[in-house]
Amino acid sequence: MSDYILLPFQFKYFDNSVLLVNQVGEYTFLEQEDFTTFYNGRLDIASDIYKRLKGQHFLTVESEKDFTLKLLSIKLRTKKAFITDFTSLHMIVVTLRCNCSCSYCHASSVDLDTKNYDMNWDTAKKTIDMIFQTPSNDIKIEYQGGEPTLNWDILEQSVLYAKFLNKFAKKKLGFVICTNLLSITEKQLSFCKEHSIELSTSLDGTKEIHDKNRKSRIDGSTYDTFITNSKIVKEKLGENGCSPLLTITSTNINKLRSVIDEYVKLGYNTIFLRALNPYGNAVKNKNDLSYSIDEFVNAYKDSLDYIIELNKKGINFVECYTALLLSRILTPFSTGFVDMQSPSGAGISGTIYNYDGKVYPADEARMLSRMGNDYFCMGNVNDNYKDVFNGKIIREIVYNSCVENMSMCSECVYQQYCGADVIRNYLETKDLQGYRLNSDFCKKNRMIFDYIFSLLKTADEELLDIFWSWATRRPYGDLKLEKK
Ligand code: SF4
Ligand code: SF4
Incomplete structure (x- = not known):
């Protein structure tokens, strides 16, 4: 003994x-x-x-x-270092108008000519003033919509104002515009280049899939316009100037290998396999778009196997959700991912400022408000910073999102890699802590963790190298060369 x-x-x-x-x-x-x-x-x-x-x-x-x-x-x-970096990601909804009408639009965007859904300069200025009160030394401002380029003057002025304030604050400041690329202009791209603004966009797969999911409110194929404009973006901002996000619906869930091929063909080297969230049009069009968690996880596993095969063939391509989980599993470092942190990153890692000046802890909270429930509104950009960021909502979120003391999670083997999505819990159960027994969020994560650990348990050296390259954000090809 x-x-x-x-x-x-x-x-x-x-x-x-x-x-x-x-x-x-x-x-x-x-x-x-x-x-x-x-x-x-x-x-x-x-x-x-x-x-x-x-x-x-x-x-x-x-x-x-x-x-x-x-x-x-x-x-x-x-x-847990992300807790001390309070709050670094600031999303601004400069307009809810959009030139697209996606079947799953979580943001519940409105028509191009709808009035009163654009942020005005007074609100934009107060938003930037509030952002600069964050104690974080790292500020990333992400413009969202609707289609944010439709309110370009306000977007441009707010970038310049943030850069002016940063002459005194001297923080690490970055910008991202989330755009569908449908109406982006050369002039706008020149501004992005001048101010090192990154673009984030959406691509749902082949022409057939993309056009079905993402219909233009004006005319024509959104895929064709995306292809034309993404080439211009690459010429102007470089190969990595714009990265796409995928939304998985019933349209593409059984065709993910061809979606991955499309990403590779267009020169992208990452994909994020995200399940559909129950907000906005995704709820209205649920019957046409949704699938079960088992279907999603099966599609995820098949796609992951396929992506691993591509890497073994020498194609550097990363599945971002797996990469995030591998960082948590294999490295000692802190990783931010608002929807899956303990305590939740809602409000403390990321915050969203709506076109009307209301402040929410996460995009999903803003989406919930578009569905008629303003529970998570933290305040307004006209309010005092401390009242908003040290108020009731943010305290409730932190109190109810530490998996270490939540039922089921407290005993779960995956607790250290997982987190809580309070807004989703509230939406589904009216309880911020929710119920793990019938939670799709928990079921999906458990099944994905099971799969990743089954791969890790039997991994050969090659697979471990691929996983390490993902976890440490280095191209697998470079890691192979270093080992030679
Ligand atoms: S998902 Fe984005 S691009 Fe599509 S309608 Fe909504 S806001 Fe517009
Ligand atoms: S997998 Fe489920 S039970 Fe485990 S920590 Fe995550 S949410 Fe909690």
Whole structure:
């Protein structure tokens, strides 16, 4: 019998073995027999298993207890560093008008000529003033809509005003415009180039799929315009000046391999496999667009296998959701992803300012308000910064989104890599903590984690290298060359 102390960890039985994850996200697999020996305190201190578990902080000894706990607390602080970066992502909805009418539009955009849905200069200026009160040294301003380029004058003025304020604040300041590229002009692109503004766009797959999902409010094929304009964007802003996001609906869920091929063909090297969210038009058109979580996860697994095959063939291509989870699983670093942090990143990592000056903790909260429920409104840009960012809503969100003490999550082996989506919980259950037993969010994450860990458990060196390259954001080709 050895004399050692067990440190906190979660575990689950996993394919005839046991998966263990400790409080700072380090994981290991043990044979069931070894697991029993371990938790009964009977491991031989000369054994490899004992040394591995001690090195990974699943156990310690009395003489090293204080040191181990200090080390663990440093690792935990590193993992949760996003909390101290309060608030870095600021999204501004400069207009709700849009030249597109996507079947799933979460934002519930309005027609081009609808009045009173544009942000005015007074609100835009107050928004930038409020953003610059953030304690974060890192400010990313992301313009959203509707189609934000339709209110270009306000967008342009607000960029210039933010840059003016930053002459005094001296923060790390960046800009992104989320645009469908349908009406972007050369003049606008020149402004983007001059001010290092990145573009984020949307591409749902082949012409047939894209045109079906994303209909123009004016005329013609949105795919054709996207292709023409994305070429101009690349010429002006460079190969990586614009990256697309995919929305998965029933239209493309069974064709994701061809969607990935389309991304590769157009020179993009990332894709984000996102499930449809239950907001806006996605709810109105639910019968035509939705699918079950099992269907989504099966499509995700098949796509991931396909992307891994592409990497093995020498094509650098990354699935961003897997890359995010791998960063959490394989590295000690903090990763931001508003919808899946503990506590939730809503309000403390990202905030959204609506065209009318109302402030929300997340895009989904703004979408919920478009559906008639303003529960998550934190205040207005006319209010005092502290009243908005230290108010009731943000406190409620933090209080209700620490997975470490939420039912089911507190015992879940994936707790350290997962998080809470309070707005989705509230939408589905009217309870900010929600119910994991029948939560699609939880089911999807559990199934995806199961798959990633099954791959990690049996991974050969090549697959591990691919995963490490994703987790550390380095092209797999470069990593291979470094190893030679
Ligand atoms: S999803 Fe975007 S591009 Fe499509 S209608 Fe909505 S705001 Fe416009
Ligand atoms: S949401 Fe589900 S998968 Fe995530 S930690 Fe909670 S129980 Fe685990």
